[in-house]
Amino acid sequence: xxxxxxxxxxxxxxxxxxxxxxxxxxxxxxxxxxxxxxxxxxxxxxxxxxxxxxxxxxxxxxxxxxxxxxxxxxxxxxxxxxxxxxxxxxxxxxxxxxxxxxxxxxxxxxxxxx
Amino acid sequence: xxxxxxxxxxxxxxxxxxxxxxxxxxxxxxxxxxxxxxxxxxxxxxxxxxxxxxxxxxxxxxxxxxxxxxxxxxxxxxxxxxxxxxxxxxxxxxxxxxxxxxxxxxxxxx
Numbered sequence: 142x143x144x145x146x147x148x149x150x151x152x153x154x155x156x157x158x159x160x161x162x163x164x165x166x167x168x169x170x171x172x173x174x175x176x177x178x179x180x181x182x183x184x185x186x187x188x189x190x191x192x193x194x195x196x197x198x199x200x201x202x203x204x205x206x207x208x209x210x211x212x213x214x215x216x217x218x219x220x221x222x223x224x225x226x227x228x229x230x231x232x233x234x235x236x237x238x239x240x241x242x243x244x245x246x247x248x249x250x251x252x253x254x255x
Numbered sequence: 256x257x258x259x260x261x262x263x264x265x266x267x268x269x270x271x272x273x274x275x276x277x278x279x280x281x282x283x284x285x286x287x288x289x290x291x292x293x294x295x296x297x298x299x300x301x302x303x304x305x306x307x308x309x310x311x312x313x314x315x316x317x318x319x320x321x322x323x324x325x326x327x328x329x330x331x332x333x334x335x336x337x338x339x340x341x342x343x344x345x346x347x348x349x350x351x352x353x354x355x356x357x358x359x360x361x362x363x364x365x
Contacts, residue, residue, distance in 0.1 A: 172351060174351060174353075183343060183355040183356060183357050183358050184298065184343070184345075184353075184355050185355075186352055186353055186354065189351045189352065191351070196351060197349070197351055197352040199352060229295075231297060231298065233298075235351070237351070242285075242286060242303070242347070242351065243288070243300055243303045244288070244300065244351075244353070245300065246290075246297045246298040246299075246300070247297060248296075248297050249296075249297050
């Protein structure tokens with residue numbers, strides 16, 4: 142079965158640079174979620190989209206923005222990167238319209254800021 | 256603000272033993288999830304619990320939910336080494352915005 146796809150899997154950036162993370166949800170899933178997990182930490186909810194509209198917002202810094210496109214893929218844009226942004230970034234998807242709120246997680250993007 | 260507390264945070268078990276991980280949360284919730292995470296890997300969904308009294312079982316793991324007590328448990332029966340991982344509970348107060356507990360790192364020793 143198709144899973145959530147994230148790219149790139151690994152990314153190394155320098156401070157003050159920008160990064161774009163991509164997420165391709167499971168086909169026919171209408172909701173995408175973004176999470177940040179620092180080393181040894183639990184995942185922190187950043188933002189979610191339902192049917193291409195922002196649905197919920199969590200602890201997402203103002204330097205970050207995200208959107209969901211017409212094909213349902215989503216991108217997380219991160220600017221003015223800081224050392225503390227180094228983390229695993231997970232995307233998850235679900236089929237809210239079908240009443241299935243179970244979130245299926247992608248493999249994650251490991252971002253290292255030097 | 257929703258708070259989710261797991262305990263214990265670290266658990267070392269002998270193979271063949273039973274143990275329970277607890278997840279308490281502070282406000283009324285729509286649903287509760289249990290996930291497994293291996294080091295450096297993604298989160299694997301184990302259970303989704305939707306209603307009071309819900310009980311789900313998969314292999315050596317069984318999860319239950321008591322919404323009145325705001326408590327979920329993950330019970331491990333006859334632990335085996337392959338169960339070594341970090342287990343997270345997560346709670347939604349409305350659709351899709353999950354708050355995670357700190358995780359329980361389980362080590363099963365022969």
